[in-house]
Amino acid sequence: MERIVSNHAAGIGPERDQPVLEVRGLTKSFFGNPVLQDASLTLHPGEVHGVVGENGAGKSTLMKILAGVYQRDSGTVLLRGQSVQFSHPTQAHEAGLSTVFQEFNLLPDRTVAENIYLGREPRKGLLVSRAKMNAATADLLDSLGIGFIRPTSLARSLSVAEQQIVEIAKAVSYDARIISMDEPTAALSGPEVDLLYGIVQRLAERGTGILYVSHRLREIFDLCETITVLKDGRIVDTKPAAELDDASLVRMMVGRPISAYFPDKLPAEPAAESQTAEGPAATPGEATAPTPLLELDGAGNDQLDGIGLKLMPGEIVGVAGLQGSGRTELLHAVFGAAPFNRGTMQLDGRPARPHSPRQAVRHGIALITEDRKAQGLSLNQSLLDNALGVVRAVFPGRTSTVRREVAGSFSILEVVARDLDQEVQYLSGGNQQKIVLAKWLAVSPRVVLLDEPTRGIDVGAKVAVYRLMRQLAAEGKGVLMVSSELPEVIGMSDRILVMRDGQLAGELPAGATEEEILRLATGARVPGWTPEGGHLTDPQPDGGAHPGGGQPDGDGHPSGGQPKGWPRVPEDGSTTGGTA
Ligand SMILES: Nc1ncnc2c1ncn2[C@@H]1O[C@H](COP(=O)(O)OP(=O)(O)OP(=O)(O)O)[C@@H](O)[C@H]1O
Ligand SMILES: [Mg+2]
Numbered sequence: 001m002e003r004i005v006s007n008h009a010a011g012i013g014p015e016r017d018q019p020v021l022e023v024r025g026l027t028k029s030f031f032g033n034p035v036l037q038d039a040s041l042t043l044h045p046g047e048v049h050g051v052v053g054e055n056g057a058g059k060s061t062l063m064k065i066l067a068g069v070y071q072r073d074s075g076t077v078l079l080r081g082q083s084v085q086f087s088h089p090t091q092a093h094e095a096g097l098s099t100v101f102q103e104f105n106l107l108p109d110r111t112v113a114e115n116i117y118l119g120r121e122p123r124k125g126l127l128v129s130r131a132k133m134n135a136a137t138a139d140l141l142d143s144l145g146i147g148f149i150r151p152t153s154l155a156r157s158l159s160v161a162e163q164q165i166v167e168i169a170k171a172v173s174y175d176a177r178i179i180s181m182d183e184p185t186a187a188l189s190g191p192e193v194d195l196l197y198g199i200v201q202r203l204a205e206r207g208t209g210i211l212y213v214s215h216r217l218r219e220i221f222d223l224c225e226t227i228t229v230l231k232d233g234r235i236v237d238t239k240p241a242a243e244l245d246d247a248s249l250v251r252m253m254v255g256r257p258i259s260a261y262f263p264d265k266l267p268a269e270p271a272a273e274s275q276t277a278e279g280p281a282a283t284p285g286e287a288t289a290p291t292p293l294l295e296l297d298g299a300g301n302d303q304l305d306g307i308g309l310k311l312m313p314g315e316i317v318g319v320a321g322l323q324g325s326g327r328t329e330l331l332h333a334v335f336g337a338a339p340f341n342r343g344t345m346q347l348d349g350r351p352a353r354p355h356s357p358r359q360a361v362r363h364g365i366a367l368i369t370e371d372r373k374a375q376g377l378s379l380n381q382s383l384l385d386n387a388l389g390v391v392r393a394v395f396p397g398r399t400s401t402v403r404r405e406v407a408g409s410f411s412i413l414e415v416v417a418r419d420l421d422q423e424v425q426y427l428s429g430g431n432q433q434k435i436v437l438a439k440w441l442a443v444s445p446r447v448v449l450l451d452e453p454t455r456g457i458d459v460g461a462k463v464a465v466y467r468l469m470r471q472l473a474a475e476g477k478g479v480l481m482v483s484s485e486l487p488e489v490i491g492m493s494d495r496i497l498v499m500r501d502g503q504l505a506g507e508l509p510a511g512a513t514e515e516e517i518l519r520l521a522t523g524a525r526v527p528g529w530t531p532e533g534g535h536l537t538d539p540q541p542d543g544g545a546h547p548g549g550g551q552p553d554g555d556g557h558p559s560g561g562q563p564k565g566w567p568r569v570p571e572d573g574s575t576t577g578g579t580a
Pocket of ligand 1: 030031035053054055056057058059060061062102416417425426427428431458
């Protein structure tokens, strides 16, 4: 596979042979649990070095040690030949090492410029010079090809993707020789990922060494010339990307080949009727003709219009659409978070329109989103308490039963944790996401709404989530899944609903192609869409508020139409592709 960023960037010359960063024998334990063991890697100027591994492998810990957030137990770190040990991220910045963290945090009520220059504002005499600061920020953003972000905008007015891009600009602003990026694209989609590619390319050309952590293998192959695989805190190997492909890389990460990326359907379970949901469904001896679990007719609100759909027991229905097409809003409306105000909604054949998430949960609906913060994981509480959170709040009587089942559901989801009492804040990002799943499944919902269920989850765990979806369907539950990953939509759905502009643009059967979906999603206008890429984002974002509004110019667009950000699902299903 051809890489996009050249390592022989102009002007680097012989310096290229001198590593800019050497990590040797790094070891770190938390409370006696080894998280990194004898980890070593070398980074050269202008090199983009991918670091991959399953959830909990130790990638973020490694980045945090380099950044001075955590202290290593032993080992050495050499920056341009000099041994360093940082006790605070500021020290790392000053030495030329910047980090874009997995969980980013701009100050919401400060401007872009204030965030970037926080603590080192340019001054005129004693006073901060806003003019200088804004001008410097504008130059910086321009030089990275993201001049459409205004230095004076408040951070909270930016989209999540723009915030992420500002985080990256901030890291760059320290004039870093080394930038490590921990899942920089987790919040980004199509055109924004292209922007990031452009930024990485520019940095590499300037001779900056880049450590790039991602679960999206396509990005790793597009951007990186070297790949280091971490597993259980140890380096499995470091190899030139050219010597690896999806299958061999996944095997190194997971330790086994992954077969049947999208698992087959399971036979329906005989007692598929739920015994646990308290919704209006619970009438025993109901007629045998299947009643839809969920039925909408002409449903709408401020953001949605004329939605008609049925979700049958045992069905997995995928919802595809561009960003902003109303996919998430649809889930929120069904969940009562932003309820419908017209049309009809029925649950198990009876009118029901939850006006709050609590009511929705009582009706047997669960909504699982990708946003761990908004999902209210209590970071300083234990896994167990988090997993029981919704049950306790809505069905207190079931708590003790569910408590007994929690360990089982964690093992199905392959949660990597010390024990059930461990605080959630100490889990890796992907494992936190799995706790969110467990917490909602604990209420035994009949209608499961999933919004980007596998974002930030590693390849092995993705398969676990897919299996779980099949299991839910076999139990007679209905799954409505919003996903931007077309292979996931195609691989898992019995039917595919495509949204456009707040409405259903159409429905496709299982086995639809990416092209058919995109044609519906875009209303047959598919500029900027690459069939291989398959990335479902608006090719023509409207207006400057959207980060995609600043399409990278010719040379800032490194992809050259190459597929990226996406797993290619092999025909024989024998291996997995990259992940998003
Ligand atoms: N502050 C901490 N205290 C205790 N344990 C921690 C702490 N930070 C991380 N860990 C543990 O270290 C291990 C490695 O976590 P890390 O966040 O480095 O994984 P990761 O490779 O970045 O995973 P992901 O892909 O899910 O982000 C995990 O088992 C995690 O629970
Ligand atoms: Mg991590």
